Amino acid sequence: MLQCLQGNILKAHGRPETLNIFFRLDPAQQLQSKRALRELANYHITTADKQLRETEQFKKTKKPGSTFVAAFLSATGYAALGVAPMPNEPLFVAGMSDPTSLAAVKDDLAGWEAAFAQQIDGMILIGDMTRSGVDHKRFEISKLLGEAGAVILHEQVGSAVKNHADVGIEHFGYVDGRSQPLLLTEDIADETTTAGSARWDPSFGLNAALVQDPAANDPDSFGSYFIFRKLEQNVLGFKRREQELADALGLNDDARELAGALVVGRFEDGTPVTMADDSKGQVPPNDFNYGNDPGSRCPFHAHIRKVNPRHADPFERSHIMPRRGIPFTETPRRVPPSDVPDAKSLADFDQTIAPLLPTGGVGLLFMAYNRSLTDQFLFTQQLWANNQDFPAPNTGINPIIGQGPGAAVAQTWPGGWDDTTKPAVAFGFSGFVTMRGGEYFFAPSLTFLKNL
Numbered sequence: 001m002l003q004c005l006q007g008n009i010l011k012a013h014g015r016p017e018t019l020n021i022f023f024r025l026d027p028a029q030q031l032q033s034k035r036a037l038r039e040l041a042n043y044h045i046t047t048a049d050k051q052l053r054e055t056e057q058f059k060k061t062k063k064p065g066s067t068f069v070a071a072f073l074s075a076t077g078y079a080a081l082g083v084a085p086m087p088n089e090p091l092f093v094a095g096m097s098d099p100t101s102l103a104a105v106k107d108d109l110a111g112w113e114a115a116f117a118q119q120i121d122g123m124i125l126i127g128d129m130t131r132s133g134v135d136h137k138r139f140e141i142s143k144l145l146g147e148a149g150a151v152i153l154h155e156q157v158g159s160a161v162k163n164h165a166d167v168g169i170e171h172f173g174y175v176d177g178r179s180q181p182l183l184l185t186e187d188i189a190d191e192t193t194t195a196g197s198a199r200w201d202p203s204f205g206l207n208a209a210l211v212q213d214p215a216a217n218d219p220d221s222f223g224s225y226f227i228f229r230k231l232e233q234n235v236l237g238f239k240r241r242e243q244e245l246a247d248a249l250g251l252n253d254d255a256r257e258l259a260g261a262l263v264v265g266r267f268e269d270g271t272p273v274t275m276a277d278d279s280k281g282q283v284p285p286n287d288f289n290y291g292n293d294p295g296s297r298c299p300f301h302a303h304i305r306k307v308n309p310r311h312a313d314p315f316e317r318s319h320i321m322p323r324r325g326i327p328f329t330e331t332p333r334r335v336p337p338s339d340v341p342d343a344k345s346l347a348d349f350d351q352t353i354a355p356l357l358p359t360g361g362v363g364l365l366f367m368a369y370n371r372s373l374t375d376q377f378l379f380t381q382q383l384w385a386n387n388q389d390f391p392a393p394n395t396g397i398n399p400i401i402g403q404g405p406g407a408a409v410a411q412t413w414p415g416g417w418d419d420t421t422k423p424a425v426a427f428g429f430s431g432f433v434t435m436r437g438g439e440y441f442f443a444p445s446l447t448f449l450k451n452l
């Protein structure tokens with residue numbers, strides 16, 4: 001089964017340098033397109049089996065894995081190949097730029113980069129330890145696609161950003177990727193031993209991501225729906241709003257970092273704000289829930305609480321998806337996110353820190369695998385993140401990714417950490433992440449691709 005499944009679904013490929021190549025097929029050259037995809041499957045794509053063998057090898061010898069490659073098709077890609085039956089989830093069939101899809105998650109096509117607003121038939125993801133390794137594979141794959149008459153529409157570079165503890169962070173400066181649904185027995189065992197699983201069970205069934213590949217004609221061949229969203233981050237706007245929130249909450253000096261932690265649900269170093277009122281500088285814990293936190297430590301609207309309320313309820317857990325995002329940095333940063341100094345006041349921020357921060361040109365390539373786009377990504381974005389009334393009326397939207405009219409409702413912040421005697425503070429926090437474009441794809445099985 002693992003030999004017929006693409007890598008990166010059950011476990012992140014982990015390479016710090018990536019490239020997403022978006023392409024359009026030539027419907028008049030179906031045979032050539034099929035041949036190119038067969039060749040990709042036979043010679044380039046990294047199977048789950050190979051990825052896991054390389055991971056084992058790395059643990060023993062520290063030898064890094066080979067260049068990682070995965071292939072994805074959109075609904076128009078299947079149509080161009082003339083393949084039936086194809087994956088048939090309504091969102092996938094409609095595509096991300098379809099008016100109904102846009103409306104469902106309150107995306108605004110006017111803000112999309114032209115490359116993403118056009119018909120995209122497929123995408124190749126390349127990952128490697130070095131940029132030159134990525135470029136080498138890019139050359140081979142571009143040639144293959146070009147020979148089949150495919151047009152390359154856009155190439156999107158992604159690069160991991162690390163903090164001083166060598167942990168991956170995003171551009172606002174926070175540890176990202178710590179909490180994931182774990183699908184492999186050995187990953188679950190590792191996590192349970194090193195981090196614990198008494199309060200949050202990180203183990204999920206394979207159906208957190210896998211569906212039978214409808215076009216493979218083989219019950220043991222699986223694929224996964226895939227979301228790609230280019231999300232631009234206004235770092236200056238976000239970090240300045242953190243300072244304004246710190247003022248509104250009466251936080252001074254070192255305590256000011258609490259403001260951002262209340263927005264994200266974790267301090268920059270990954271310490272969950274439901275567990276502590278300052279950063280602890282340890283390996284970020286993940287064995288926690290909000291069972292004894294009525295919103296006075298981690299607010300209900302905080303990014304991580306809103307997208308994973310961490311109840312043991314199986315229906316709620318069924319919305320959790322393996323995320324595989326990576327930052328992009330198109331405008332080089334004056335100082336890396338990990339070296340941005342802490343501000344002592346809003347005036348100090350405006351004077352010394354603001355000039356160091358970008359208002360755009362950087363962000364997150366949000367990528368995730370889904371068993372069901374409707375039950376996982378759409379549910380999370382529409383019914384949790386964008387919904388000002390989840391989990392209770394007037395909670396406010398997710399301050400990082402929430403979009404739509406709910407932004408008019410100010411979120412309510414604890415007046416003191418774990419101190420319900422202090423009055424709560426109403427303060428609006430949103431609008432610093434902008435969707436620049438994306439698509440819904442399917443990661444087909446190798447069985448399907450090899451038999452095209």
Ligand code: HEM
Binds near residue numbers: 175180377400
């Ligand atoms: C620029 C956009 C985004 C930024 C800056 C961001 C940032 C973060 C950070 C810092 C964390 C904490 C690290 C961790 O627990 O892994 C996190 C976790 C998470 N994010 Fe995001 N994120 C973004 C977009 C999204 C989107 C679009 C979704 C889904 C629709 C999402 C879903 C999640 C989930 C499910 C978690 C894990 C929560 C948990 O299990 O506790 N994020 N994100």
